[in-house]
Amino acid sequence: xxxxxxxxxxxxxKDKADYAQKGIARGRSLVAFRYDGGIAIVAENTSSTLRKxxxxxxxxxxxxxxRYNEFDQLRIAGVRHADLKGFAFSREDVxxxxxxxxxxxxxxxxxxxxxKPMEVEILVAEIGLEDDGRGDQLFHILYDGTVxxxxxxxxxxxxxxxxxxxxxxxxxxxxxxxADGVRAAVAALAGPERTLSAESLEAAVLDRGNDRRAFxxxxxxxxxxxxxx
Amino acid sequence: MSLPRFGPxxxxxxxxxxxxxxxxxxxxxxxxGAAAQHPQAPPEIPHGTTCVAVRxxxxxxxxxxxxxxxxxxxxxHRIEKxxxxxxxxxxxxxxxxxxxxxxVRLFQLQLEHYEKVEGTQxxxxxxxxxxxxxxxxxxxxxxxxxxxxPIFAGFDTASSRGRLFEYDVTGGxxxxxxxxxxxSGSLHADTVVKLGFRPSMTRAAAVDLVLDALYVASDADxxxxxxxxxxxxxxxxxxxxxxxxxxxxxxxxxxxxxRLLRRHRTRREGEGGAS
Numbered sequence: 350x351x352x353x354x355x356x357x358x359x360x361x362x363k364d365k366a367d368y369a370q371k372g373i374a375r376g377r378s379l380v381a382f383r384y385d386g387g388i389a390i391v392a393e394n395t396s397s398t399l400r401k402x403x404x405x406x407x408x409x410x411x412x413x414x415x416r417y418n419e420f421d422q423l424r425i426a427g428v429r430h431a432d433l434k435g436f437a438f439s440r441e442d443v444x445x446x447x448x449x450x451x452x453x454x455x456x457x458x459x460x461x462x463x464x465k466p467m468e469v470e471i472l473v474a475e476i477g478l479e480d481d482g483r484g485d486q487l488f489h490i491l492y493d494g495t496v497x498x499x500x501x502x503x504x505x506x507x508x509x510x511x512x513x514x515x516x517x518x519x520x521x522x523x524x525x526x527x528a529d530g531v532r533a534a535v536a537a538l539a540g541p542e543r544t545l546s547a548e549s550l551e552a553a554v555l556d557r558g559n560d561r562r563a564f565x566x567x568x569x570x571x572x573x574x575x576x577x578x
Numbered sequence: 579m580s581l582p583r584f585g586p587x588x589x590x591x592x593x594x595x596x597x598x599x600x601x602x603x604x605x606x607x608x609x610x611g612a613a614a615q616h617p618q619a620p621p622e623i624p625h626g627t628t629c630v631a632v633r634x635x636x637x638x639x640x641x642x643x644x645x646x647x648x649x650x651x652x653x654x655h656r657i658e659k660x661x662x663x664x665x666x667x668x669x670x671x672x673x674x675x676x677x678x679x680x681x682v683r684l685f686q687l688q689l690e691h692y693e694k695v696e697g698t699q700x701x702x703x704x705x706x707x708x709x710x711x712x713x714x715x716x717x718x719x720x721x722x723x724x725x726x727x728p729i730f731a732g733f734d735t736a737s738s739r740g741r742l743f744e745y746d747v748t749g750g751x752x753x754x755x756x757x758x759x760x761x762s763g764s765l766h767a768d769t770v771v772k773l774g775f776r777p778s779m780t781r782a783a784a785v786d787l788v789l790d791a792l793y794v795a796s797d798a799d800x801x802x803x804x805x806x807x808x809x810x811x812x813x814x815x816x817x818x819x820x821x822x823x824x825x826x827x828x829x830x831x832x833x834x835x836x837r838l839l840r841r842h843r844t845r846r847e848g849e850g851g852a853s
């Protein structure tokens with residue numbers, strides 16, 4: 350019987366974390382922020398069919414960065430979790446916090462027990478029932494299952510420090526309009542050397558003004574109009 | 579509740595009913611499935627009855643009365659049998675009230691679940707087939723008296739027109755060109771619709787026609803409820819066109835119902851029948 354080489358647990362965890370972070374850093378980033386009518390998510394995404402931002406439930410949206418097939422699996426699992434819960438109980442019993450915890454459990458389990466960690470970072474956003482946005486929630490979940498409850502805005506993906514710095518500077522104080530927020534997000538994602546066109550962006554909102562299903566994608570034309578203004 | 583995840587071999591895909599089966603939360607463990615294990619018909623349970631649908635120039639009108647009966651008793655005066663299925667389609671259901679509403683809930687979720695998982699909508703034809711499969715799955719319960727027979731109506735965004743589908747107890751699906759009816763009063767209601775139907779009717783004419791049809795059905799069928807201006811109970815009427823499913827508000831229904839009743843009264847007086 351052969352003995353495996355000994356590797357200290359600290360080293361194993363660090364190797365896994367490095368591996369996951371590298372994978373995430375290879376992809377494009379995204380920004381989510383609160384605005385006066387709800388929550389907006391803006392992602393850099395050249396594909397118009399492989400989505401990073403999607404609808405989970407009436408007032409809940411999902412966004413992922415990193416490896417597409419992995420966060421898309423998580424997205425579908427989230428839709429299933431929410432729809433099953435809504436069917437078993439009622440629509441108002443489906444909430445982002447419980448979904449974020451389920452994601453954290455699943456990601457944490459994969460990180461510690463499986464050979465390869467998931468190379469993803471995900472966001473679960475929910476708009477509250479009050480018009481003043483008090484119930485809005487942004488949960489940022491990392492590859493190892495760490496959950497961070499963000500207050501006003503969040504950046505996911507690689508180069509988050511640079512993007513966060515630029516975004517914080519450009520973002521007007523709350524309450525801000527959707528257009529102001531989107532312009533700040535696009536400028537932060539692009540950085541000083543690039544400009545991003547509407548075609549290379551994916552944007553969606555959870556709009557308090559919508560009916561039951563608050564999620565809505567912004568079309569390229571809408572984004573272009575905001576950027577030109 | 580943990581995150582439901584599946585391997586590539588048992589993944590239910592965008593099918594919510596299959597997901598329910600796999601997670602053990604499906605209707606097999608609820609009233610629909612339970613019926614299959616009991617050889618006897620259940621005691622008298624609430625039944626909803628008459629629904630009609632009419633195609634007009636830019637969409638479809640779907641309507642249902644508000645009465646539920648259990649045997650010879652009226653069990654509910656305000657039950658609703660017409661529901662939105664999604665943005666551009668709706669269902670009207672006649673039959674055992676419990677299994678009917680459960681089927682509608684499952685159907686609505688099935689469409690929304692598919693749309694969210696796949697990122698696209700099912701075609702109108704696909705939605706009609708999905709509902710047919712659900713009716714067929716209810717056949718064991720139907721054999722014991724818990725029949726569910728829906729009408730499915732929608733605006734087909736691909737061909738820009740309203741479409742109607744009727745079903746039988748076995749899940750058989752039949753597309754109707756102009757109008758459809760289901761439930762105990764459907765014979766009377768359908769006759770009124772048949773006589774009053776004109777190709778390319780306006781929305782207003784189609785709404786008046788379905789109200790008349792339900793009124794006449796309630797006059798002949800004890801399980802169909804007529805309009806009740808005293809308690810402010812009117813049929814549920816929904817129109818589905820390019821802008822989507824809209825349920826008419828009670829103010830409009832009251833106005834149209836009062837006009838309908840006046841018309842019937844004038845006709846009787848004209849014939850010298852008033853006493």
